[in-house]
Amino acid sequence: MKFFLDTANVPEIREAAALGLCDGVTTNPSLLAREDGDPREIVREIAKICDGPISAEVVGMTAEEMVREGLEWAKVADNVVVKIPMTTEGLKAIRTLSEQGIATNTTLIFQPVQALMAAKSGASMVSPFVGRLDDIQAPGMELIETIRQIFENYDIATEILVASIRSPMHVLDAARIGADIATMPFSVLETLARHPLTDIGIERFLADWEKVKNR
Numbered sequence: 001m002k003f004f005l006d007t008a009n010v011p012e013i014r015e016a017a018a019l020g021l022c023d024g025v026t027t028n029p030s031l032l033a034r035e036d037g038d039p040r041e042i043v044r045e046i047a048k049i050c051d052g053p054i055s056a057e058v059v060g061m062t063a064e065e066m067v068r069e070g071l072e073w074a075k076v077a078d079n080v081v082v083k084i085p086m087t088t089e090g091l092k093a094i095r096t097l098s099e100q101g102i103a104t105n106t107t108l109i110f111q112p113v114q115a116l117m118a119a120k121s122g123a124s125m126v127s128p129f130v131g132r133l134d135d136i137q138a139p140g141m142e143l144i145e146t147i148r149q150i151f152e153n154y155d156i157a158t159e160i161l162v163a164s165i166r167s168p169m170h171v172l173d174a175a176r177i178g179a180d181i182a183t184m185p186f187s188v189l190e191t192l193a194r195h196p197l198t199d200i201g202i203e204r205f206l207a208d209w210e211k212v213k214n215r
């Protein structure tokens with residue numbers, strides 16, 4: 001499973017890249033609004049640090065506007081993937097962009113047939129949002145299981161990108177189900193590397209080494 005960073009924060013992306021754990025990045029208008037500077041420049045910089053797919057989202061509501069914005073995003077860097085919301089206008093834009101060889105990520109997916117429709121329109125990735133479903137007491141990971149099953153039934157190559165991840169358990173469940181990608185905040189990535197018994201084990205080894213090192 002690929003690990004993507006769900007952030008537009010350049011220092012966090014640098015750190016994940018240094019760990020060798022940045023297979024790609026997902027941004028969205030809210031994440032870019034949290035950072036200072038021109039969003040295009042931020043995405044350009046991110047695309048230099050991480051050579052995997054970097055999602056940048058359109059904000060237009062008509063297919064025409066989405067295609068226009070998508071073509072602009074695609075010029076920012078070769079590894080930019082155009083993120084398009086799951087609407088009927090979005091599906092038209094996905095079709096047009098994919099026919100031009102531009103990779104797309106369909107965002108805001110909350111039910112399985114939305115993912116199937118996006119895949120049929122030519123989406124390279126689909127982004128089901130697990131955390132936002134959990135927030136309204138709908139089991140987010142069940143959506144991932146169902147999409148995986150549907151894509152396997154029909155040999156669909158579109159990648160399942162688990163989005164709106166809030167905890168390490170979401171990442172574990174995504175890997176168990178066989179999702180292609182998990183995009184996570186940097187805080188979740190850091191937490192995944194930790195275990196209290198690892199810390200206790202290191203402390204013990206260091207304490208024991210103190211006893212022998214001056215022999």
Ligand code: E4P
Binds near residue numbers: 127129163183
């Ligand atoms: C990623 O592509 C999404 O934009 C992101 O995961 C949404 O996460 P949130 O529900 O925590 O805002």
